[in-house]
Amino acid sequence: MENTLLDKVAEKLKTQFGDGFVSSSMNVDYPEFVVKRDIICEVVDFLYKDEELAFQYLTTMATIHYPENQGHEFAVMYQLHNLPKNLRIRIKIVFSSSDVNVPSITSVFSAANWMERQEYDFFGIIFRGHPNLKRILNMDDLGYHPMRKEYALEDGTREDKADKMFGR
Amino acid sequence: MSKDKNTNKNQELIEEKEYSTLNLGPTHPATHGIFQNVLKMDGEIIMDSEATVGYIHRAFEKLAERRPYYQITPITDRLNYCSSPINNMGWHMTVEKLMGIEIPKRVQYMRVIIMELARIADHVICNSVIGVDTGAMTGFLYIFQMRERIYDIYEELCGARLTTNIGRIGGLERDFSPKAWDLLDKFLKDFPPALKEFENLLMRNRIFMDRTVNCGPISAERALNYSFSGPNLRAAGVDYDVRVMNPYSSYEEFDFIIPVGTQGDTYDRFMVRQQEMWESVKIINQAIAKIKKEPAGVYHADVPEFFLPPKEEVYNNMEALIYHFKIVMGETEIPKGEVYHAVEGGNGELGFYLISDGGRTPYRLHMRRPCFIYYQAYAEMIKGQMLSDAILTMSSMNVIAGELDA
Numbered sequence: 001m002e003n004t005l006l007d008k009v010a011e012k013l014k015t016q017f018g019d020g021f022v023s024s025s026m027n028v029d030y031p032e033f034v035v036k037r038d039i040i041c042e043v044v045d046f047l048y049k050d051e052e053l054a055f056q057y058l059t060t061m062a063t064i065h066y067p068e069n070q071g072h073e074f075a076v077m078y079q080l081h082n083l084p085k086n087l088r089i090r091i092k093i094v095f096s097s098s099d100v101n102v103p104s105i106t107s108v109f110s111a112a113n114w115m116e117r118q119e120y121d122f123f124g125i126i127f128r129g130h131p132n133l134k135r136i137l138n139m140d141d142l143g144y145h146p147m148r149k150e151y152a153l154e155d156g157t158r159e160d161k162a163d164k165m166f167g168r
Numbered sequence: 169m170s171k172d173k174n175t176n177k178n179q180e181l182i183e184e185k186e187y188s189t190l191n192l193g194p195t196h197p198a199t200h201g202i203f204q205n206v207l208k209m210d211g212e213i214i215m216d217s218e219a220t221v222g223y224i225h226r227a228f229e230k231l232a233e234r235r236p237y238y239q240i241t242p243i244t245d246r247l248n249y250c251s252s253p254i255n256n257m258g259w260h261m262t263v264e265k266l267m268g269i270e271i272p273k274r275v276q277y278m279r280v281i282i283m284e285l286a287r288i289a290d291h292v293i294c295n296s297v298i299g300v301d302t303g304a305m306t307g308f309l310y311i312f313q314m315r316e317r318i319y320d321i322y323e324e325l326c327g328a329r330l331t332t333n334i335g336r337i338g339g340l341e342r343d344f345s346p347k348a349w350d351l352l353d354k355f356l357k358d359f360p361p362a363l364k365e366f367e368n369l370l371m372r373n374r375i376f377m378d379r380t381v382n383c384g385p386i387s388a389e390r391a392l393n394y395s396f397s398g399p400n401l402r403a404a405g406v407d408y409d410v411r412v413m414n415p416y417s418s419y420e421e422f423d424f425i426i427p428v429g430t431q432g433d434t435y436d437r438f439m440v441r442q443q444e445m446w447e448s449v450k451i452i453n454q455a456i457a458k459i460k461k462e463p464a465g466v467y468h469a470d471v472p473e474f475f476l477p478p479k480e481e482v483y484n485n486m487e488a489l490i491y492h493f494k495i496v497m498g499e500t501e502i503p504k505g506e507v508y509h510a511v512e513g514g515n516g517e518l519g520f521y522l523i524s525d526g527g528r529t530p531y532r533l534h535m536r537r538p539c540f541i542y543y544q545a546y547a548e549m550i551k552g553q554m555l556s557d558a559i560l561t562m563s564s565m566n567v568i569a570g571e572l573d574a
Contacts, residue, residue: 027505027506027507028265028266028505028506028507029265029507029508029509030508032506056392056393057392057395058395059395059508059510059517059519059536060395060508060519060521060534060536060541062521062532062534064523064531064532065532077521079508079521083392083406083408083413086413086414088508090508109393109395110390110393110394110544110545111393111394111395111541111544113544114540114541114543114544115541118540122229135222136221136222137221137222137225137573137574138222138225139222146227146230147229147230153227153230153231153233153234
């Protein structure tokens, strides 16, 4: 079932968006599709409105930071769900840390509002077109985006604690 | 010219007079947690509102990136602390899914029992708090004893009552003791009459219905667009339940129904939770019957690299000592991969999105916290309602600060 879903969605995205579609793969659990960043809102909207696919439930979204991936430091993952048929897929966009502007999908899903604010708060991803893009869980004057990998959890200036001794 | 100025000023004055700003919270007793809502009021009617959250944010996702898999369990306890075992099991099942570990049937049924008890505890506190907010303290005082009885069972299973930390990756830390089975039997005997009594107090109560029917309603369409899940979504009329749609822990073998509402208002949310408690009792009884058919004494899968061995073995057995140290130092290897696993938490779909790079800590762990997702609809739900309805709407949504702020 998953493989047919993988092929079907890949086929549709390819026909609809051409070059905008980058790749598809089967993950441990759900099919995953990578698309170009600038068309993410159109892709989500297309998957929402397509009668056959009808991915009308945004389960969650998350940002992943890969500092070693030169030129592709950030990825944003959207997990969509078709409730009646119980199909789940992931859509990913990958982009560089030099330009962290991403189109907002709040026009399709109201649920994306706080989710995008959370990603902005923790990773500093700027969602273009978001109605109220400000920090949500951290204080407003924090000054940096703490979930990025360069910010260590522990105080880096401490010398009395050797991290490797504590399983960290 | 000057006349115009005056008119403008008057207009401003009128506007200022018409709407008043009211800070509901952050530490208001009726919010049952630390939430701030800035309300724009026209008399008693809420015209607009804005929620501020994050007062108890503890950086769970960041913490998780620095902890071995084994040590993440205790931080999941602190998400929805009214039903912490469900969070624990959700996390364990995520790692098991990534590693492809097969769990023995008996352990799965034991997990089902623990999770359904947690669901009952969660719904008991939510529904009795709805009662308190409508002025009925009695129900709260009586039904709360039942939650204490559930906590007694937890205490017998793992030694803790609130932040339970029940279970390990691969199963449970220890078998149910005979005393735990006794407590469970007694609970199953005493809970239904208590629940019936609670229902008699509120279900057809005129005051309660007047206060809750049409209070904070949301349509099925809006609820889906807001990614609602759990009882809040089902109250709006959508029969989405993770236990049925994506069964985990052998839920597909159990016979239970998904209660749904129609209006998506406070009364429906109350009723859905109420009926779910009956279904949970049914599930627990079935699970006990199933466990009796399974070989006794099995309480974990065979994954020594994840399972802290019993202390006496650590002292006397070299293998056990090695595993003990490997686990405590977080040296166990996890396959690379990306996985999402969801469980039906006390208030909705609780999902863990985990990326492993093969290291000893997750590369990225994102938690889909149901509270966080549906609290953003609060402003829309209370618009045009009375202030007292806003209080009821919040308690009926079962928003829990620990999970919202994570």
